[in-house]
Amino acid sequence: MNAITPLALLMDHDPGHVPVMLAEILDALSPHDGGRYIDGTFGGGGYTRGMLSHAACTVWGIDRDPTAIARALALSADLESRAPSRKLVTVPGTFGAMGELLADEAPFDGIVLDIGVSSYQIDEAERGFSFRHDGPLDMRMSQSGRSAADLVNEAEADELADIIYHYGEDRMSRRIAAAIIRARAEEPIRTTARLADIVRSVVRPDKTGIHPATRTFQALRIAVNDELGELQRALDTAPGLLAEGGRLVIVTFHSLEDRLVKRALAQAAGRVSRPSRHEPMTERFIAPDFVLPHTRPVLASEEEIRRNPRSRSAKLRSLLRTAPSASFRGSRS
Ligand SMILES: C[S@@+](CC[C@H](N)C(=O)[O-])C[C@H]1O[C@@H](n2cnc3c(N)ncnc32)[C@H](O)[C@@H]1O
Known part of the structure; x- marks a missing residue:
């Protein structure tokens, strides 16, 4: 040695x-x-x-x-x-x-x-975990299986709302899910920045200063990685x-x-x-x-x-x- x-x-x-x-x-x-x-x-x-x-x-x-x-x-x-x-x-x-x-x-x-x-994982934009760094909406720790983009573009409104409600503990879950469904009908949601903008368009920031999309991102990450x-x-x-x-x-x-x-x-x-x-x-x-x-x-x-x-x-x-x-x-x- x-x-x-x-x-x-x-x-x-x-x-x-x-x-x-x-x-x-x-x-x-x-x-x-x-x-x-x-x-x-x-x-x-x-x-x-x-x-x-x-x-x-x-x-x-x-x-x-x-x-x-x-x-x-x-x-x-x-x-x-x-x-x-x-x-x-x-x-x-x-x-x-x-x-x-x-x-x-x-x-x-x-x-x-x-x-x-x-x-x-969070700091690498390509991994798609964070809205602070724009990147592909991915969030898969194992880099395989169903990505967050697959989930937001394919899930039914009820499934999305349930995920955001249960895993993000966000009371605005139905409103956010409806906004996602409207947005993806125009064009599939592929990036973290676009998803963050969609959430922000229907949820106003509260006094805590926490970004309105924080809970939605947490929820999707929990769901994608079980x-x-x-x-x-x-x-x-x-x-x-x-x-x-x-x-x-x-x-x-x-x-x-x-x-x-x-x-x-x-x-x-x-x-x-x-x-x-x-x-x-x-x-x-x-x-x-x-x-x-x-x-x-x-x-x-x-x-x-x-x-x-x-x-x-x-x-x-x-x-x-x-x-x-x-x-x-x-x-x-
Ligand atoms: C918070 S970090 C751990 C940091 C570590 N304690 C250190 O000091 O460097 C969590 C790590 O666990 C991995 N991970 C999360 N869920 C996992 C699971 N179900 N099975 C195996 N690895 C997992 C993630 O990929 C990530 O690399």
Whole structure:
């Protein structure tokens, strides 16, 4: 190895995406030498680098975006030659499928998810995530499948309105959907700027100064990438992949996601309302295998919010496995 320490090597990275609440993530995961971790949202690799800097461990880095996978492969090769006791295994795919993708590698000492898009994705106009940079109306993290343009040009008015209402929590959903239908009858909607103009033509900016199209863009992104379905599948699977003492740590950025996470973690930890005396006691209610290290979400510090405004809406929740899973008894853990 040359004079660069693993720590310097790992922290010396392209700041295309500033990791949110990295110190709190590492605190919650407590990576240790020899540990096995999943980073389900590799992105720019900020959390992976943090874990690998902290301990001589192995990280399986999942991402559905081919450009993130290319970054992971580069880091993995760099580690192999310069810090071989720290390993990154690159896993193209979705975190909702982590059960199938990584069943043979379980159990894990930690799983982390940083839900949402990376700055690499948002800042690149060609990816079509943002109305701040005009580009093709795309929004596909995996760069395959149905794009946002396909959705806005093909969906029925009711489907569009439902998406904008449920995933954007926008009360103007019907009005926006009607405007989209009128506009696309003249000419298909192909760019982010045109969609933003269509929304702005029927929704006046409010006092918050937030662009009127913000919620519509959020809604389409969630629909195009099936983000809530993916999150629910991960919540159903991840706890079962943890070793005793293993932690699941999730950062979310809006209330739709946080609600799903809060409910699933509380249920896993047996924090469900007491069953009626007419219902049989479930085993999970009597002896949950998990605890919640914090009942309230951990938030970014004021200092981090000043440095990185994206962290303002972040909420970190975690779950700790306190008993071994029957499926892994006598195995690696
Ligand atoms: C917010 S970024 C993660 C940033 C990362 N924590 C870092 O510090 O660099 C989210 C990443 O997760 C990926 N992603 C989002 N949903 C996914 C899913 N269901 N399966 C796999 N990757 C996903 C996105 O492509 C993006 O690269």
